[in-house]
Amino acid sequence: MSENKVDVLNEPLIRVMIKLSWPVIAANLLQTVYNIVDAFWLGKLGAIELSAPTVSWPIVFTVLSLTSGFSIAGIALVSQYTGSGKIKDAENAAAQTLLVSAVFGLLIGICGSIFSYSILSLLGVKGKVLVYANEYMITIFLGTPLLFAMMIVGGIFQGWGNTLIGMKFTLVSVIINVVLDPLMIFGIGFPKLGVLGAALATVISRGIVSIYAMYVLFTGKIGFRIRLSSFKPDKKMIMKILKIGFPASFGQGITALGFVIIMGIITRFGPVVISAYGVGNRITSLITMFGMGVSRATATVVGQALGAGRIKKAVQGLWTGFWFTFITVSVMCVFTFLFGGGLTHLFISDPGVIKVGRTFFKLVSFSIPFFSSTQVLLAALQGSGHTLQSTFVNVTRLWGVRVPLVIWMADIYGINGVFYAMIISNILALLLALIVVSLGKWKKKMI
Numbered sequence: 001m002s003e004n005k006v007d008v009l010n011e012p013l014i015r016v017m018i019k020l021s022w023p024v025i026a027a028n029l030l031q032t033v034y035n036i037v038d039a040f041w042l043g044k045l046g047a048i049e050l051s052a053p054t055v056s057w058p059i060v061f062t063v064l065s066l067t068s069g070f071s072i073a074g075i076a077l078v079s080q081y082t083g084s085g086k087i088k089d090a091e092n093a094a095a096q097t098l099l100v101s102a103v104f105g106l107l108i109g110i111c112g113s114i115f116s117y118s119i120l121s122l123l124g125v126k127g128k129v130l131v132y133a134n135e136y137m138i139t140i141f142l143g144t145p146l147l148f149a150m151m152i153v154g155g156i157f158q159g160w161g162n163t164l165i166g167m168k169f170t171l172v173s174v175i176i177n178v179v180l181d182p183l184m185i186f187g188i189g190f191p192k193l194g195v196l197g198a199a200l201a202t203v204i205s206r207g208i209v210s211i212y213a214m215y216v217l218f219t220g221k222i223g224f225r226i227r228l229s230s231f232k233p234d235k236k237m238i239m240k241i242l243k244i245g246f247p248a249s250f251g252q253g254i255t256a257l258g259f260v261i262i263m264g265i266i267t268r269f270g271p272v273v274i275s276a277y278g279v280g281n282r283i284t285s286l287i288t289m290f291g292m293g294v295s296r297a298t299a300t301v302v303g304q305a306l307g308a309g310r311i312k313k314a315v316q317g318l319w320t321g322f323w324f325t326f327i328t329v330s331v332m333c334v335f336t337f338l339f340g341g342g343l344t345h346l347f348i349s350d351p352g353v354i355k356v357g358r359t360f361f362k363l364v365s366f367s368i369p370f371f372s373s374t375q376v377l378l379a380a381l382q383g384s385g386h387t388l389q390s391t392f393v394n395v396t397r398l399w400g401v402r403v404p405l406v407i408w409m410a411d412i413y414g415i416n417g418v419f420y421a422m423i424i425s426n427i428l429a430l431l432l433a434l435i436v437v438s439l440g441k442w443k444k445k446m447i
Contacts, residue, residue, distance in 0.1 A: 005162045005223060008304045009083065009313065013320040020158075020297035021290075023167035028289040030167075030174045041181050042198055052132035052195045055125050058263070059116075060140050062256040063108055067148045069249025069387065070101045071155035072299075073241045076385040078159030079300050080447045083307025087224075089447070094156045094217070095230035096237040100245070101152045105145035112141030132195040139196060143203030149210040153217065158300055160224045165216070169209045176205035244385045244446060251391030258398040262406050266418060273415050276356035279347045280340075283361075284368055287332045291372025294325045298376050299383030306384055306445040314443065318380040326373040337365040356415065363419040367426035374426070377433040385446030389436050397429035 006019045042050045074097040081090035116137040120130055140147070150173070154166040184190050184197030193200065217226050266277050301317035336343065340361025344354045374397075378390040402425035409417030436442075 005160065008161050008301055009308055009310065013301070013317055014324065016301060016317075017294055017297045017321060017324055020161070020163050020300055021293035023163040023293075024158075024296045025289050025293035027167040027170040028292060029286075030170050032286070034174045034177050037178050037181060038198055038202075041185050042195065045185070045194055048128050049132060049195050051129045052136050053198065055120070055123070055129060056133045056137045056140070058256070058260045059119060059123075060137060062253055062260065063112060063141075064144075064147060064151075065252035065256045066108070066249045067101055067104065067151055068252045069245040069247070070097055070104065070148075070241065071151050072248040072382045072387060073097055073245035073385075074152055074155040075159040075296075075299055076244050076303050076383055076387075076446060077237075077240060078156055079161075079303025079383060080307030080385070080445050082160055083304030084309070084447065086307075086447070090160070091224065091226045092230050092234060092237055093241070094159075094224075095226045096234050097156065097241055097245075098149070098152055098226075099231055099233065100238060100241050101148045102145055105148035108148075109141050109144035112144065113138045116141060135196050136199045139199035139203060143199075143207065146203060146207040146210045150206050150213060153210065153213040156217070156224075157222065158296055159303060160222065161300060161304065162222055162224075163296065163300075165222060169213055172212075173205045173209040176208060177201050180204060240446065244387050247391045248382060248387040251387070251394045255394055255398050258403050261403060262418070265406055265410055266415070268410075269415050272350065272352040273356055275348060275350070275353045276344065276360060277415075277418075279344050279353070279357055280360035280364065282347075283336065283343055284364065287329060287336070287368055288372055288375075290332070291325045291329055291375050294321050295375045295379035297321060299379040302380045302383035302442075303385075306443070307447060311443050314380075314384070318377070318437070321376045321380070322373050325376050326369050329372045330369040333365040333368050336361045336368075340365070359416065360419060363416070364422055367423040370430045371426040374430045374433045377430075377437050380437070381442045384442040384444070386442045386444075389442065393429060393433050393436060396432060397425050401425040401428055 006016055008016055008020075011019075038053070039050060042053065074094060077093035077097070078090045081087070081093055117130075117134045120133050120137070125133055150169065154169070157163065157166050180201035181198060182188060184193050184201050185195075186192060186197075190197070216222060217224070218228075219225070267274055298317055298321035301321070302314045305311070305314035305317055341354050341358035343361065344357030348354070374393070378393055381387065381390040381393075402421050405421035405424060406418050409421050411417070413420060
C-alpha cells in the first residue's frame with residue numbers, strides 16, 4: 001500500500017492534485033450510493049420507517065460533524081511533520097489524535113443515546129416516527145466511536161499523502177452496508193429489525209472497516225506505523241490537537257445547525273418546494289464533491305510544504321487548487337444552468353417541482369464555483385493548522401450572512417429569496433476568504 005503514497009513535494013502540482021483528490025471524490029460518491037440504497041430499502045417498509053432516519057440524520061450529522069475538527073487536526077499535524085521529515089512525531093500525532101477522538105466519541109455516544117428521545121421530542125417528532133427515529137439515533141450514537149475512528153484514520157492517511165486507501169476503505173464499508181441492509185431490515189438470516197437493522201448495518205460496516213484500518217496503521221502496511229507506546233497521553237501534542245481541532249469542530253457543528261434552521265424555513269413553502277430543493281441539493285452536491293476532493297488535496301499539499309519550510313510551494317499549492325476548482329466547477333455549472341429543468345425531471349415529473357427546480361439551477365448555479373473555490377482556500381488554512389481563521393469565514397458565511405438573509409428575504413421573495421441568500425453568502429464568503437488568505441498568517445506552520 002505504500003506505493004500509493006503521493007510524492008506531494010516533488011511531483012507537478014496538478015498531478016498531485018489529481019492523484020490526491022480523485023479518491024476523495026470517489027469516496028464521497030460511494031457514500032451517496034450508500035444513502036440512496038439505505039433510503040430505497042427503508043422505503044419498502046413505508047413512509048413512517050423512511051421518515052425515521054430522515055428526521056434523525058440532521059441531528060446525527062450535526063454531532064458527527066464535531067469530530068471533523070479532530071480529523072482536520074490529524075491532517076494538519078501529520079502532513080506538517082511528514083513534510084519536515086519528522087516521521088516519529090507524525091506517528092505520535094496520529095496516535096494522540098485517535099486517543100482524543102476516542103474519548104470524545106465515547107462521551108458523545110453516551111450523552112447522545114441518553115438524550116436522543118428528548119432531542120427528537122423537542123424538535124416536534126411524534127408517534128411512531130419518534131419511536132423509530134429514537135431507535136435509529138441510539139444505535140448510531142452508541143456506534144459513534146467506530147464512526148469517529150474511520151474518519152480520523154482517513155485523515156491520518158490523507159496527511160501522510162495516501163488518499164487512495166481511504167477510498168478503498170469507504171468502498172468496502174459501502175459494500176458491506178449494501179449487503180447487510182436488506183438482510184437486517186427484512187430479516188433474511190437475521191431477525192426482522194426494520195429501522196434498527198438499517199442503523200446496525202451502518203455501525204457494523206463502519207466498525208469492521210475501522211478495525212481493519214487500525215490493523216493497517218499498527219502493522220505499517222502503508223509505510224506509516226503507530227505503536228501502542230504512542231498512545232501514552234502526550235500533554236503537549238494533545239494541546240496542539242485541541243488548539244487546531246476545537247475551532248474546526250465548533251465551526252462544523254454550528255454550520256450544520258445553521259442548515260437545519262434553513263431547512264426548517266424551506267419546509268414552510270410546502271412539499272413542491274421541498275422536493276425541488278431536495279433534488280437541486282442532491283445534484284449540486286455531486287458538483288461540490290469535486291471541490292471537496294481538491295480541498296482535501298490542497299490541505300495535504302499546504303501542510304507538507306509548510307512542514308518542509310517550502311512556503312512558496314504552499315502558496316503555489318493553494319492557488320493551483322483554487323483555480324483548478326473554480327474553472328472546473330464553472331464548466332459543470334454551465335450545464336446545470338442550461339439544463340436544470342431536465343435534470344429535475346429525471347427525479348420527478350411533477351410540473352410544479354420542475355418549475356421550481358429550473359429556477360433553483362438558474363439562480364444557484366452561478367454561485368457554486370464561488371462556494372467550491374472558497375472551500376479550497378479554507379482547506380489551505382486548515383492544512384496549515386489555522387482553523388480559527390477558516391471557522392471565522394464559515395460561521396460568518398452562514399450565521400452572519402445566509403441565515404439572516406434567508407429569514408428576511410424568504411418573507412419578501414418567497415423561495416427565490418432563499419436562493420438569493422445562497423448566492424450572496426457564497427460570493428461574500430469568497431471575498432472574505434481571499435482577504436484572510438492575503439493576510440498571510442496561514443503561512444506559519446503549527447509544529
